Amino acid sequence: MKKVPTTYLGIDPSLTSTGFAVYKGDEIETTRLTDNKLRGVERLVWLRDSLECAIEITKPLPRVACVEDASLYSQHRSDAIGQWRGVVLVTLADLDIEVCMVSPKSLKKFACGTGNASKEQMIASAKVRWGLTLSDDEADAAWLACMAAALKEPVLLASYQKAAVAALDRPKIQTSRLVKRVKIDI
Numbered sequence: 001m002k003k004v005p006t007t008y009l010g011i012d013p014s015l016t017s018t019g020f021a022v023y024k025g026d027e028i029e030t031t032r033l034t035d036n037k038l039r040g041v042e043r044l045v046w047l048r049d050s051l052e053c054a055i056e057i058t059k060p061l062p063r064v065a066c067v068e069d070a071s072l073y074s075q076h077r078s079d080a081i082g083q084w085r086g087v088v089l090v091t092l093a094d095l096d097i098e099v100c101m102v103s104p105k106s107l108k109k110f111a112c113g114t115g116n117a118s119k120e121q122m123i124a125s126a127k128v129r130w131g132l133t134l135s136d137d138e139a140d141a142a143w144l145a146c147m148a149a150a151l152k153e154p155v156l157l158a159s160y161q162k163a164a165v166a167a168l169d170r171p172k173i174q175t176s177r178l179v180k181r182v183k184i185d186i
Contacts, residue, residue, distance in 0.1 A: 006153065007058050009065035009097065010144025011051075012137050013084050018047065019137030022058050023145035026155075028130050030138035048087045055095055062097050064152055066144040069101040100151060100168060102144060110164035111143040 005025030012019035018033040033050045035043070055062065067088055070081065092099050105115035111125045119136040126132060126139040134142060149155050150165045157165070 006149075007060060007062045008145050008148035008152070009055065009058075009062045009092075010141040010146070010148060011065060011067045011088055012140035012144060013067065013081065013088055014137060015043065015080055015084060017135070017137045018051075018084075019135070019139070019141030019144075020051070020054050021138065021141035021145040022062070023142070023149050028132070028142045028145065030132070030134055030142050032135060032137050044083060044087050047084060048091055051088065051091050052095075055091075055097075061095065062148075064098045064100065064148040065092050066100045066102045066148040066151075067092075068107055068140060068144060069103050100148065102147060102168065106164055106168060107140060107143055107147070110147055110161050111139075113158070113160040 008023040010019070010021040010023065016034065019030065020033060021028055021030040031054065033047060033054070035046055035050075038046050067085070070078070070085070089099060102110075108117040108122065109115045111117065112121045117125075119139075122143065123134060123136055123139045126134050126142050129146075130142065132142075146155070147165060147168075150157055150161070151168070
């Protein structure tokens with residue numbers, strides 16, 4: 001029986017173009033979740049449903065996801081993007097997927113060897129690694145998925161990538177199997 005490679009996720013949350021990547025057996029598949037017409041709760045519901053659908057068609061279901069965290073000085077629509085990140089984290093927890101939040105600086109260091117790499121450098125490094133021309137959101141998601149794999153299994157990495165992974169703060173997120181849900185009768 002042939003062993004099925006484990007799958008890993010990378011998610012670059014954005015209100016207008018969320019990058020989503022699946023890393024399996026050193027291959028990468030990417031897409032973007034885009035819809036610029038919806039706002040507020042309707043957008044969050046659409047994004048959640050789209051994310052769930054993208055994850056649930058991934059076989060086998062991923063074990064780990066790396067999600068890009070907000071940049072330290074990001075204030076542009078910070079409330080709305082924070083709500084979306086919360087939806088991402090709850091969705092992953094409900095699907096029993098372990099999560100590691102990755103700062104933009106750590107992601108850039110992993111992908112390019114420097115924490116201040118440009119979007120163009122991130123895209124170029126993904127092209128070299130996988131031979132694909134990706135959007136900046138997809139390139140970020142691809143590198144995040146690769147980082148998720150590096151957290152759990154031996155992946156061929158450059159020394160700067162090993163250092164970036166070793167520096168990650170990896171708290172375990174409780175999954176829904178571990179969280180006791182409380183029913184409130186009104």
